[in-house]
Amino acid sequence: FEDAVNAGTPLSAVAEAFEELSALVKSGGVHFDLSLKPFCDACSLVSVLFGCLGIAFKFAQYEYVSKVRDLDEASEIYGTLNNILDCDVENDTVKSPGSLSRNLRRVRQGLDLIRALFQNFLSTDDCSLKDAASTAYAKVCAPYHTWAVRTAVSAGMYSLPTREQLLERLNETGESAEREMRRYIDASRPVIDYIDKLYISRHIILDW
Numbered sequence: 750f751e752d753a754v755n756a757g758t759p760l761s762a763v764a765e766a767f768e769e770l771s772a773l774v775k776s777g778g779v780h781f782d783l784s785l786k787p788f789c790d791a792c793s794l795v796s797v798l799f800g801c802l803g804i805a806f807k808f809a810q811y812e813y814v815s816k817v818r819d820l821d822e823a824s825e826i827y828g829t830l831n832n833i834l835d836c837d838v839e840n841d842t843v844k845s846p847g848s849l850s851r852n853l854r855r856v857r858q859g860l861d862l863i864r865a866l867f868q869n870f871l872s873t874d875d876c877s878l879k880d881a882a883s884t885a886y887a888k889v890c891a892p893y894h895t896w897a898v899r900t901a902v903s904a905g906m907y908s909l910p911t912r913e914q915l916l917e918r919l920n921e922t923g924e925s926a927e928r929e930m931r932r933y934i935d936a937s938r939p940v941i942d943y944i945d946k947l948y949i950s951r952h953i954i955l956d957w
């Protein structure tokens with residue numbers, strides 16, 4: 750009954766999409782070849798969360814959405830995540846600005862950022878969104894962003910909504926949000942690990 754009540758929220762849609770993705774990845778064995786299409790579909794859902802953050806994060810939304818779109822547009826030609834890596838390795842463009850392998854790496858960092866943010870958000874009842882987001886950003890993304898981006902992000906943090914505003918905008922209660930965030934935290938892990946292995950198995954060190 751509770752699930753039915755919560756069925757239509759953006760957060761539950763994100764959780765469900767990542768559970769499906771994670772089930773695919775987990776069922777596939779070591780040589781599983783994840784298709785770009787379902788991956789990009791799930792990643793696109795995440796962008797609804799940006800709508801709750803206010804205009805200061807429009808740039809982050811644009812950055813994230815355009816990278817997911819590039820990957821999505823490549824899905825028919827490349828088919829799978831593995832093929833993207835193979836092609837960029839061959840052309841020595843894995844880390845080149847705008848390359849699909851680089852975009853995939855950035856999208857993966859976005860997914861991990863949300864995971865860390867949810868984890869911080871749930872760790873205590875009185876953790877503000879600003880604190881949860883700042884800590885998550887510092888750990889997951891800041892080491893790989895330029896000084897200018899880090900400065901803009903830390904200024905933007907002050908404009909984030911409060912905990913209560915966020916829940917309201919997401920159409921969640923404290924309890925329902927906790928449930929959906931936990932679903933995402935659990936489901937995103939295998940997907941993030943899968944993406945990391947695409948690079949590691951090709952001897953690409955993930956320090957960028």
Ligand code: 1PZ
Binds near residue numbers: 799802808851855862
């Ligand atoms: C409720 C959620 C609150 C989350 C608040 C945290 C917001 C963090 C904002 C990060 C802004 C990043 C802006 C630009 C970054 C670019 O420099 C990099 C590098 O791009 P490249 O040089 O490789 O082309 N771009 C990215 O890392 C793309 C993804 C960044 C955004 C991910 C955020 C996703 C999570 C938001 C959740 C709603």
